Amino acid sequence: MKIMTRVRAVLAGAACLGVWGAAAVEDNAVYGMSEKFTHGLVNLATGWMELPMQIKKGYDRGVPAVKAPAGSHSLGTLQGLFRGVSQTLGRTGWGAWEMVTFWAPNHTSNADLMLLNDSVYAWEKGTMKPFNCPCTSDGFKRLGKRLERGVDDLFGGVMEVPGQIRKADAVGCPLPGIPKGLYYMLGRVVNGAGDIVLLPLPGPVDNLMVPFEEVKPWDAWDGRYYNNVP
Numbered sequence: 638m639k640i641m642t643r644v645r646a647v648l649a650g651a652a653c654l655g656v657w658g659a660a661a662v663e664d665n666a667v668y669g670m671s672e673k674f675t676h677g678l679v680n681l682a683t684g685w686m687e688l689p690m691q692i693k694k695g696y697d698r699g700v701p702a703v704k705a706p707a708g709s710h711s712l713g714t715l716q717g718l719f720r721g722v723s724q725t726l727g728r729t730g731w732g733a734w735e736m737v738t739f740w741a742p743n744h745t746s747n748a749d750l751m752l753l754n755d756s757v758y759a760w761e762k763g764t765m766k767p768f769n770c771p772c773t774s775d776g777f778k779r780l781g782k783r784l785e786r787g788v789d790d791l792f793g794g795v796m797e798v799p800g801q802i803r804k805a806d807a808v809g810c811p812l813p814g815i816p817k818g819l820y821y822m823l824g825r826v827v828n829g830a831g832d833i834v835l836l837p838l839p840g841p842v843d844n845l846m847v848p849f850e851e852v853k854p855w856d857a858w859d860g861r862y863y864n865n866v867p
Contacts, residue, residue: 669846677735684729686759691721727839751779787832794825800857
C-alpha cells in the first residue's frame, strides 16, 4: 500500500509538471525570447540612426508657432537634434537591456508611461511621443508611473513565489508554483531594475516575450489571477 501511495504521488507530481510545461509551450516562451533578443540586438546596432532621423523629422515638422518658414525649420532642426540624442541613447540602452534580459517575462506594454520611442525601429517614421501629452505635468505623471512600477517589481517581486504557489495549490498542483514563482520573481527584479536605471531614456512602447500573469507582483496572492494577460 505504501508503494502504491508513493507511485500515485509521483504520478500526480508528474501530471502537475506536465500541465505547467504545457502552459509554457502554449505561451510560446521560446519564440518570445528570440523576438525580444532580436529586437534588442537590432536596436543596439541601429540606435545611432535616430540622430539623423530625428533631425530630419524636426526639420520637416518645424515649429508651427513660428510663421517664418526659415525660422520654423531652423528651430525644428534644433529640436530634432536634442530629441535625436535622447532617442539614440534610449534605443541603444534599452536594446542592450533587452538582449541581456531576453529570458525574462515582462509587462505587456509601456504605452501609458514615459519616455517612449517614436517607432519600433529607428528607420521607421512612427509617431512622435511628446513629453507634454497633453501637458508637461501629465508627462511627469507618466514618468512617475514607470518609476513606481520599477520599485514595485524590484522590491515586491519576491511575492511572486508565494502567489504562484497559492495559485497552483488552488487547482491541486502546488509543486509547479515554486519554479514558476521563482522565474517570475527574477523577471520582476530585472524589469524593475531596468525601469529605474533607464528611467530618463526613451524605451519601446510594446514589450516582447511572455507577459506576467498579474499586473502587480502581489496580485496572485490577493486572488486577482491573470489580470495582466492581454
